[in-house]
Amino acid sequence: MSTFGRQSNPQLNSHGELQHLLTIEGLPRDVLTRILDTAAPFSEVAEREVKKVPLLRGKSVFNLFFENSTRTRTTFEIAAKRLSADVINLNINTSSASKGETLLDTADNLAAMQADMFVVRHASSGAPYLIAQHLAATGRDHIHVVNAGDGRHAHPTQGLLDMYTIRHYKADFTRLTVAIVGDLLHSRVARSQIHGLLTLGVPEVRVIGPKTLLPTGVERLGVRVFNDMREGLRGVDVIMMLRLQNERMQGALLPSTQEYFKSWGLTPEKLALAKPDAIVLHPGPMNRGVEIDSAVADGGQAVILPQVTFGIAVRMAVMAMLAGN
Amino acid sequence: MTTRMPLQLPDAEALCAALADAMRAHVDPAATALVGIHTGGVWVAERLHAALGLKIPPGSMDVSFYRDDYHQRGLRANAKTSQIPFDVEGAHIVIVDDVLYTGRTIRAALNELFDYGRPARIDLAVLVDRGGRELPIAPSFCPHTLSLAAAQTLELERAADGGLAFRLVEK
Numbered sequence: 001m002s003t004f005g006r007q008s009n010p011q012l013n014s015h016g017e018l019q020h021l022l023t024i025e026g027l028p029r030d031v032l033t034r035i036l037d038t039a040a041p042f043s044e045v046a047e048r049e050v051k052k053v054p055l056l057r058g059k060s061v062f063n064l065f066f067e068n069s070t071r072t073r074t075t076f077e078i079a080a081k082r083l084s085a086d087v088i089n090l091n092i093n094t095s096s097a098s099k100g101e102t103l104l105d106t107a108d109n110l111a112a113m114q115a116d117m118f119v120v121r122h123a124s125s126g127a128p129y130l131i132a133q134h135l136a137a138t139g140r141d142h143i144h145v146v147n148a149g150d151g152r153h154a155h156p157t158q159g160l161l162d163m164y165t166i167r168h169y170k171a172d173f174t175r176l177t178v179a180i181v182g183d184l185l186h187s188r189v190a191r192s193q194i195h196g197l198l199t200l201g202v203p204e205v206r207v208i209g210p211k212t213l214l215p216t217g218v219e220r221l222g223v224r225v226f227n228d229m230r231e232g233l234r235g236v237d238v239i240m241m242l243r244l245q246n247e248r249m250q251g252a253l254l255p256s257t258q259e260y261f262k263s264w265g266l267t268p269e270k271l272a273l274a275k276p277d278a279i280v281l282h283p284g285p286m287n288r289g290v291e292i293d294s295a296v297a298d299g300g301q302a303v304i305l306p307q308v309t310f311g312i313a314v315r316m317a318v319m320a321m322l323a324g325n
Numbered sequence: 326m327t328t329r330m331p332l333q334l335p336d337a338e339a340l341c342a343a344l345a346d347a348m349r350a351h352v353d354p355a356a357t358a359l360v361g362i363h364t365g366g367v368w369v370a371e372r373l374h375a376a377l378g379l380k381i382p383p384g385s386m387d388v389s390f391y392r393d394d395y396h397q398r399g400l401r402a403n404a405k406t407s408q409i410p411f412d413v414e415g416a417h418i419v420i421v422d423d424v425l426y427t428g429r430t431i432r433a434a435l436n437e438l439f440d441y442g443r444p445a446r447i448d449l450a451v452l453v454d455r456g457g458r459e460l461p462i463a464p465s466f467c468p469h470t471l472s473l474a475a476a477q478t479l480e481l482e483r484a485a486d487g488g489l490a491f492r493l494v495e496k
Binding site for chain 1: 387389390391395396398399400402403404405406407408413414436437439440441442
């Protein structure tokens with residue numbers, strides 16, 4: 001019997017445990033903290049002779065990528081394999097969907113193959129939610145759904161790994177000033193970051209970018225808006241750079257990438273305005289010379305490669321928590 | 326309703342000393358390594374390490390990722406990071422826990438340990454064997470045995486001053 005839609009948060013089961021991970025928005029602070037706490041012991045597994053634990057032995061994880069993303073798919077695949085799951089990768093934009101199959105037909109077919117978990121990436125906002133709702137409505141809520149990025153909506157595991165990275169270097173969220181810089185308009189990562197930071201108690205979240213790349217009404221989320229990068233970076237503890245999403249842009253939102261770099265690229269000179277021990281994050285893939293200078297990307301304050309390593313541990317924690325609930 | 330005789334709980338401090346005495350002739354201070362199981366086993370391993378004058382720093386394991394009840398009970402909250410600060414390959418290792426019961430935790434610990442390498446020999450040291458084994462596992466060193474009902478749990482606690490004591494929890 002399904003309760004989907006009747007409970008306050010479709011991601012939580014009747015015991016308040018995580019059933020799906022669709023978005024950070026609306027998840028209580030203790031659930032976020034528990035995911036971060038659980039990720040810490042998983043990061044140690046990578047140091048072992050055998051980089052695997054048996055939690056998801058015999059489980060089938062389907063990576064349903066309706067939109068290409070080699071890196072995200074790979075980190076989910078590594079995470080699932082380190083949990084001993086069997087992983088099946090489907091790049092659906094090159095298979096069934098091009099033959100006309102609907103999203104839910106695809107999900108039904110894979111569920112009939114005894115799937116235990118779907119990791120879903122889709123260009124349309126809400127696609128993972130639709131699949132979770134469909135599974136619940138058809139009595140198959142033992143299958144868990146992880147959102148690996150949907151449209152402009154959310155990318156919760158990226159947001160969580162960013163929170164894990166910040167906590168690793170800065171320990172206490174409640175004393176931080178955090179800046180998110182760049183193309184927020186097209187960024188599902190930024191939305192997940194904002195919800196994560198505010199839920200975990202960051203007192204000041206700044207968003208910095210050109211007016212054309214900031215969503216209207218973004219300040220209603222509880223962030224401070226800056227249209228001048230130098231002013232916005234002054235005294236911050238954490239700088240979260242966003243990728244300029246050229247492939248998602250239509251029309252004249254930007255003059256040129258050179259112009260963009262001049263105003264919105266993170267250079268050593270602009271980084272110097274932040275606190276001396278500020279850290280720099282980037283979700284990748286980086287456009288060097290567009291949103292970030294190579295001297296910063298390869299410099300001592302960048303924690304961009306540790307983000308990738310932590311991302312595997314965070315995804316292991318999410319999948320292990322879901323599959324056990 | 327039955328009334329139980331009040332149980333005399335063993336003195337955890339005395340048992341730590343007795344366990345160290347029992348192990349002394351069987352460890353090589355330069356080569357034997359201890360691995361405590363979270364949380365009580367880690368405390369006992371610290372005591373044994375000092376009492377036996379072992380050179381290799383003690384390791385610690387949280388066997389949450391290897392438990393056989395994951396599919397019934399899910400992943401335990403507050404899983405700790407396992408730390409094995411020595412090379413497991415070819416080592417003599419003593420797994421240390423506070424209370425031995427079903428043997429399932431020790432099964433999980435053995436599996437976890439082998440993911441770090443192939444030890445030459447593994448022993449098991451516990452303060453108390455409370456009976457109720459469900460797997461063919463026996464301690465190598467154990468200074469105290471007692472019989473408890475399934476609804477009873479013997480828990481090791483550490484006071485602010487570091488003193489160890491047992492507490493009986495009735496479910």
